Amino acid sequence: MDNKPANNFLHQIVAEDLEAGRVSEVITRFPPEPNGYLHVGHAKSICLNFGMAERFGGQCNLRFDDTNPEKESPEYVASIQEDVRWLGYQWAGEVRYASSYFQQFYDWAVHLVEQGDAYVCDLNAEQAREYRGTLTEPGRNSPFRERSIEDNLDLLARMKAGEFDEGSKVLRAKIDMASPNMNLRDPILYRIRKAVHHQTGSEWCIYPTYDFAHGQEDAIEGVTHSICTLEFEDHRPLYDWLLDHLPVPSRPRQYEFGRLNLNYTVTSKRKLKQLVDEGVVDGWDDPRMPTISGMRRRGFTPAAIRKFCEMIGVTRSDGVVDVAMLEHAIRDDLNDNAPRAMCVLRPLKVVLTDYPEGQVEQLSAPAHPSREDLGSRELPFTRELYIDAGDFLEEANKKFKRLVLGKRVRLRNAYVIEADSAVKDDAGNVIEVHAHTVPNTIGLDPEDGIKPKGVIQWVSASAGRQATVRLYDRLFTDAAPDKGDKDFMTLVNPASLDVVEGAWIEPGLAAAAPEQNFQFEREGYFVADRFEHSESAPVFNMTIGLRDTWNNG
Template sequence: MNNENQKNQNFIKKIILKDIKNKRVKTVRTRFPPEPNGYLHIGHAKSIFLNFFLAKQFNGTFNLRFDDTNPKKENAHYIKNIIKDVKWLQCNLENNIFYTSSYFEIIYKYAKELIKKGLAYVDQLTKEEIRIYRGTLTSPGINSPYRKQTVKENLLLFKKMKHGHFSEGDACLRAKIDMKSPFIVLRDPVLYRILFSEHHQTKNKWCIYPTYDFAHCISDSLEKITHSICTLEFQDNRKLYEWILKNISISHRAHQYEFSKLKLEYCVLSKRKLKHLVTNKIVSGWDDPRIPTISGLKKRGYTSSSIRTFCEKIGVTKQNHIIELSLLESCIRNDLNLNTSRYMAIINPIKVYISNLEDNYSEILTVPNHPNISSMGTHTTIFSNTIYIDRYDFCENRTQFKKKLKIGNEIRLRHAYTIIAKKIIKDNNDNITEIICTYDKNTLGKNPINKKVSGVIHWIAKKNAIPAKFNLYEKLFILKDPESKEDFLKYINKNSLIIKHGFIESSILNNISEKTYQFEREGYFCVEKNCDSKQKLTFNRIVKLKKNFKNLNK
């Protein structure tokens, strides 16, 4: 193995290579186990790619397994969307879709086995009492008075739990480990609780459900997962993971490994906080382009390949740190740059009248779809005496902004002629409504003789303009790390979405199936899903151009 290959290996891949070399593992099996209680986000994408491609690199298998142990928070809608998102990420699932609920009978038998071994008991303390008895990081826990029950008593009580003889919260099954353990997770953790709620898979067959910690390690082992990969917050839980597998008669014992979870600037990735944004209608839904869910990123115009590139760039480590949002933006920008056609769009229009052109004058100009890739072809645009430019590109003050149109200043229209502003027309509120200009007919494709052109601006002829709506997205939060704040809603950016109404070139309609466009000097945009092109096209801004100094939120 050469040095470059060694450099590109993450620590989990090195573990797998060692396991194969030592013959601990023959076939690599990984899994991604989401709870179906919300939509997937970009942090989940990191885990999905890690597990999927590790399995693929070693000709192993990858399972999508729904950790569906809490019917009060889960539903089939989330399951359907999670499957759709994983497939959109280009991770082939084949038939490897599983549910923890499929193993409920087996998990129940293992719970009874622990009871019979004297390693589990039915506790009737309240939830608050259990919390108090468990102790703190600095003080040990206290044994529950129900801990001394006999095996026979516990089996009978557990059976009563199963048959609905207790109300919710009146009883639970706990492991009997060590209430004085320095690891709180080992202080008699709950293995089963009572939930009277219909399950999306098992319906009303069960009223007791295993906890995540109990079901997870058993499900991994039943599926013969070789490397159970999770994020660092489950590091202490590994001790419970191993304790459970050690004390039940299961043939395969999976092994757990932890890596740092993704934290992204100006975003929240806590599913609880994302759900709060959705349910309180702070955003329009789980697919709102301002939140980093897979559905939101897809609606905004991100590609699965750009998300994969981002996950590869941030790597897999055990160090927690916040990733700069600019890295994610550069990944989609680089992805779109090579295959996205360029067009002109006017987001903040102001009318320009070219006085030395006749009213019926029209000239067809041919424009390249990409400045550096001729194979992407061309499209046509119209030049006439009434055009729209961006309001930002005109400056009334002659002493500011050299590269803008202003009275007496000559500037080039992109792909067309140079123009000089002669005068402006204002309304009663002193707002500029029209700019009167002249053009130089000898400047198509060349600069005027003995004159300096200040800059280049984009434009659209009125005859060629189609009305369009533009959704301009900015960061949802004004704080770099809103995740760290319980009062994170205080840091919402009130200007995270600015809606503008302007124009696009009519030739876009000939290539509307492309879906994604670079609007010159404005950024990359995609067509809003389900918008009606017969009424008004809507475009979502995916990302600004790298060197875009314009304030598009004006």
């Protein structure tokens, strides 16, 4: 435990708590609200809470804070569990829900009323805002603050029985309306919501607020370190006040850390939902989305995301992380682990006039230049091939290291060829190149010492397969799309998706497993789509380029 990363202050806190005997076992929790899909910011929280429990031999609970039935659904519950598993973590025991503790929460609400620490308030929302005061002016006591304990108990029971309309009454803690901390100005503990809950159905028509449920959930589960993002720092006094005034079975401690903010990204659930609802993206798992399901479909790997979260560290201040750090982590992982393959995105036919018609030569190439354990792949070589249209010019200067008429270039893992002539359509566009092979040049090392100008990828026209390839760019053109008064919807990158139909791929790629990553040589890293890819209709999504080309002109 003494080899903690220097950029995670929470590790030091936990280590000291164990050393001093304040805790004997570390118990953390990941507590998402099931009202949307998880995003990259949640990935940091997942890695932090589960990773810390792993590091110190403890446990991490997965608990759904489902106290708002109007926005929650089983769809989100299922997607969150899948995201956590995909990132490589397993929660302790069964999945937990705040709703499982509703009766205990209610009993504790009754306890607060009996102790004179809570009351039923009839102020409507507008009146409550007026009475609450401002950051510079103290609030005023509600006219219902001094109701008798008996009246409050009666009204709370009738709230629970469904006698009152939504918004007509709330249960509030009796703390201090003059407190400089707005969260202590008699905060709401319960509100009336006549909505069907995804777990409890119509059993309840009053629901606890997150602030009331949070600390009590932690106490019930024996959580030792309740890790929150910095926006909950001002809520911690209320967290502690409730624990002090309730007969809870344990005493958790809340700690705050800086949330993950990425440039060129929005993570507001409301804004992400707007992108989905208005058809800017194709669902929550669109590969351009910063959701975990979107990153997964884009071809990001769990190992890379976990590495990224480790790289950015855990600090006590908010900041903006350059998305290039995430891209670096992805490239680094895929460079080491992704098999190589060839894909021609903009096909131009090459006819090797000296190569026998109908002949198929099976060439062999390594699946990875430095990973012998990944084996090799077979490349059918035939008279007619496809190369990328950008790899041929009739005339070019010395800087052009690809195929030129009268010049030689190597086909990767195959022959050196020399271009002889070009066939054009009526508009003058080159539609076919005629070339010939240079004898004795098979393989990476020509036997006759010939040095071609460059190396290009290729695919057999008869043995290759056609595929759909989706090329992705960043979703926003602005580094801070939701900062200030900007309308983030006007900053969507119109070139964030380019669908290439009819790309040509090595035949073996058609049999790739969904979610299998590859480096398409000289093009970038790609992944077989997890839902749409099949051997009969291959679909590949671009994960990331071979290098950062953003804004390089």
